[in-house]
Amino acid sequence: MGSQSANSKNILLVFDFDWTFVDEDTDTWTCRLLADEFKEMMRQLHLEETTGLEDGIQWTDLIAHMMRKLHQAGFTKEQIIANLETIPFNPAMKRATQSLKARPTPSTTFFCLSNANVEFIRIVLSHHGLSELFDQILSNPASWNEEGCLEIKRYVEASAPVQHTCDTKPRKCSPNMCKGLELETFLSQKGGFERFDQVIYLGDGANDLCPILRLRPCDLALVRSGRALAKLYPASQVKCQVEEWAEADDVEKIFARYH
Numbered sequence: 334m335g336s337q338s339a340n341s342k343n344i345l346l347v348f349d350f351d352w353t354f355v356d357e358d359t360d361t362w363t364c365r366l367l368a369d370e371f372k373e374m375m376r377q378l379h380l381e382e383t384t385g386l387e388d389g390i391q392w393t394d395l396i397a398h399m400m401r402k403l404h405q406a407g408f409t410k411e412q413i414i415a416n417l418e419t420i421p422f423n424p425a426m427k428r429a430t431q432s433l434k435a436r437p438t439p440s441t442t443f444f445c446l447s448n449a450n451v452e453f454i455r456i457v458l459s460h461h462g463l464s465e466l467f468d469q470i471l472s473n474p475a476s477w478n479e480e481g482c483l484e485i486k487r488y489v490e491a492s493a494p495v496q497h498t499c500d501t502k503p504r505k506c507s508p509n510m511c512k513g514l515e516l517e518t519f520l521s522q523k524g525g526f527e528r529f530d531q532v533i534y535l536g537d538g539a540n541d542l543c544p545i546l547r548l549r550p551c552d553l554a555l556v557r558s559g560r561a562l563a564k565l566y567p568a569s570q571v572k573c574q575v576e577e578w579a580e581a582d583d584v585e586k587i588f589a590r591y592h
Contacts, residue, residue, distance in 0.1 A: 341439050341529075341530035341531040341591070342438060342439050342440060342530055343439060343440045343528070343529050343530050343531075344439045344440070344441050344442070344529060344530065344531050344532070344533060344591070345441075345442045345444060345520075345523075345528075345529045345531075345532045345533070346430075346433075346441060346442065346443050346444065346532075346533045346535070347444045347445075347446050347516060347532065347533070347534045347535065347536075347544070348443070348444070348445050348446070348447075348467075348535050348536075349446065349447055349535060349536035349537060349538065349541055350445060350447035350449050350454055350457075350472070351447065351448075351449050351537075351538075352537040352538065352557060352560060353535050353536055353537050353557060354426060354445070354535075355420050355421065355422050355426075355457060356420075356421035356422060356423055356581075357420050357421050358449075359417060359420060359449045359450075359453040359454070359457065360392075360396045360449060360450075360453070362416070362417065362420045363396075363399075363400075363403075363413060363416060363417060363453070364396065364399045364403075366403060366406075366408060366412075366413075366416065367399060367402055367403060367406060370399075370402060371399060374390060374395055374398070374399065377390050391487070391491075391508060391509065392448075392507065392509075393448070393450075393473050393485060393486070393487045393488075393507075393509050394487070396450070396485055397484065397485040397486070400482060400483045400484070400485055401482060403482075404480065404481065404482035404483075409481055410477055410481040410483070413483065414456050417453060417456045417457055417460075418456065418457070418460040420457060422457070422461060423580060423581035423582070424581075425580070425581035425582040425584070425585045426581035426584060426585075427461055427462075427463060428585055429581065429584050429585035429588045429589075430443070430463070430466055430588075431463075431466070432585075432588065432589075433588045433591060434466065436591070436592070438592070439530075439591055442468050442523070442529075443466055443467045443468050444467065444468060444469050444470075444471070444519060445467045445469070445470040445471065445472070446471050446472075446512055446515055446516060446519075446544070447470075447471070447472045448472065448473065448488075448507060448509070448510055448512075448538075448540060449472055449473065450472050450473040450474070450475035450485050451470060451472045451473070451474060451475050452475035452476065452477070452483060452485075453475070454470055454472055455470075469519070471488070471515055471519070472488065473485055473486060473487060473488045473509065473510070474486045474488065487508075487509035487510075488509050488510045489508070489509050489510060490509075491508070496508070497510075497511040497514050499511040499513060499514060499543060501513070501542055501543040501546065502569075503565065503568075504539040504540075504542065504561075504565065506540060506543050507540050510540070511543060512540055512541060512543055512544045513543030513544045513546065513547050514543075515544075516534075516544040516547060517547060520532075526549060530551070531551055531552055531553060532548055532549070532552040532553075533552070533553045533554075533555060534548060534552070534553070534554050534555065534573075535554075535555040535557075535584070536554070536555075536556065536557070536562055537556070537557035537560040537561065537562050537563075538560065538561050538562055539561040539562065539565060541556075541562045542562060542565050542566060542569060545562075545566065545571055545573060545575075546569060546570060546571060546572075548571075548572065548573035549572065549573060550572050550573060550574070551573075551574075552573040552574065553573060553574045553575070553576065554566070554571065554573050554574070554575045554576075555576055555577075555578055555584065555587065556575055556576070556577050556578070557577070557578060557579070558577040558578065558579050559579070563577055
């Protein structure tokens with residue numbers, strides 16, 4: 334990353350959440366409470382992904398199903414929240430983001446773009462005193478019903494009249510969310526790419542490939558090493574700068590360059 338990027342005056346920071354902002358997956362961290370059944374449902378999901386079986390389960394639908402199972406098994410809202418509050422989180426990520434957001438320059442906009450769900454994200458952020466960090470959070474809708482069961486829906490529902498048609502190679506986008514499209518939609522609402530001197534995208538998963546393919550040469554993708562995105566991007570037509578990171582301490586050092 335050159336000095337021109339480090340001296341950018343207006344930066345958009347886009348964060349994936351699971352395995353990026355936190356050091357685990359909020360869905361699996363919650364569903365481990367029903368470990369045996371969850372493993373079987375994961376087996377069915379794997380069958381869907383590898384053989385295209387029609388009776389397979391889409392990921393967000395699976396988590397919604399597991400939330401109903403947790404409720405039926407007697408797990409309360411309070412227990413699920415308490416469990417999420419124990420998800421591994423490196424305090425260096427809190428220091429890195431709060432420090433950068435607090436600086437008078439550069440001007441920063443924080444955008445969370447995640448295929449988890451809004452309630453899991455809200456719970457974790459609130460627990461760590463970061464409820465005001467993100468200017469916007471885009472994720473799958475979720476809310477507690479009157480009985481204390483968390484109801485989760487796809488961001489783009491299967492019944493929606495308009496579905497995204499992105500087919501990023503080698504891994505097409507999730508049916509419920511194309512992160513590349515959502516990033517471009519967010520940018521258009523803010524005045525387009527030209528509104529920002531630099532976009533910094535932090536992610537780890539296969540569904541983070543589509544958005545980084547849309548970044549400019551002046552932009553930066555911070556890719557978590559050892560995970561799916563790190564294996565995919567080298568063979569893709571990525572135009573932006575790329576740096577890999579292993580732990581949030583690395584992100585803290587990168588953010589310290591911006592002044």
